[in-house]
Amino acid sequence: MLQGSRRSVSSQHAGVNPRLASFSAFSVAAARDNLSLSNHWEGSMPITTCVFDAYGTLFDVAAAARQAASEPDFAALKDSWPQVADHWRQKQLGYSWLRAVTHAHADFWEVTQNALDWALEKTGHDGDPALRARLLALYWELQAFPEVPTMLRSLKEAGLNTAILSNGSPEMLEGAVTSAGIGGSLDALLSVESVGIFKPDARVYDLVGQHFGCAKDEVLFVSSNGWDAAAATGYGFTTAWVNRSGDPTDRLPWTPVHTLQELTEIPALAGA
Structure with a gap:
């Protein structure tokens, strides 16, 4: 359902010249404008x-963990797959932001693997290399x-x-x-x-x-x-x-x- 199609942008364009290539969500000034x-x-x-x-947005990022949990070989994931999926996604995003602000870029596949390793350790699945391999394979087929x-x-x-x-x-x-x-x-x-x-x-x-x-x-x-x-x-x-x-x-x-x-x-x- 469509919501909020016409909002004030007094908080949307704050302190940003949208034509400046140096615009960054991490370094914008906090000044406000008066444009409606x-x-x-x-x-x-x-x-x-x-x-x-x-x-x-287009692809369901929870699909990999959900699919793996439905497979007999990975029954240990049955109850914890939502947590694995959520931790995996949050760390994936967090690592991308940290790499951006520290100028330590790596491609998203490396970031995705790093995030999964954290998520699996967090949820007690870090001792299962077959599960890790299956989740990574499924990420290419979301x-x-x-x-x-x-x-x-x-x-x-x-x-x-x-x-x-x-x-x-x-x-x-x-x-x-x-x-x-x-x-x-x-x-x-x-x-x-x-x-x-x-x-x-x-x-x-x-x-x-x-x-x-x-x-x-x-x-x-x-x-x-x-x-x-x-x-x-x-x-x-x-x-x-x-x-x-x-x-x-x-x-x-x-x-x-x-x-x-x-x-x-x-x-x-x-x-x-």
Whole structure:
């Protein structure tokens, strides 16, 4: 259900010149502006390009642990797989942020393995190398959320550009997209590996304009991560936060423009 489609951006564009390449969600000033959202959108271009985060947005990051727990060889995971999945994801994100701010980049596959090792030790499964191997193999075959194929086809039928913009490495993204069978509905897979730093650094969001030649206000950026959608708002994109779990809004200088429970309303937001 669509919520909050027209909010004030007095907290969304705080102290940020969205055209400065040095924009960073970690180093923004706390000053406030007086721009209202309605005035902002009256001067905006029509959406031409829809860009999606991958993990948690198009692909279900809990699917690997859930699938492994259903297999006879890994019955020990039956009761703890939700905790494994949650710890794995939280450490994956946390390690990406720490590597970004300390300029210690590694590709997302290394980060994903490091995060899983922590999660398995935390939950008492670190002595099972077969389980580790199975979980990592399943991460290359994550299930797309049910509404994803139809939603992407609707965007393409309307003539819109579509892309993934992700922390994932190119190989990881190719694997996930191929497994989900959605490659025919995507024009580009944009990975942070081309700039060597993770979101929410502005150089990552720059990749969209560099690839498609579009203005920032022609882009609808969609993420299940509230911090990602918020930072992209500060950057200058129209944003939609897919808040599947009903989380509170992150306390950041910006907030997502739209908040959805799932992806079926994306074509309508994009004018498709």
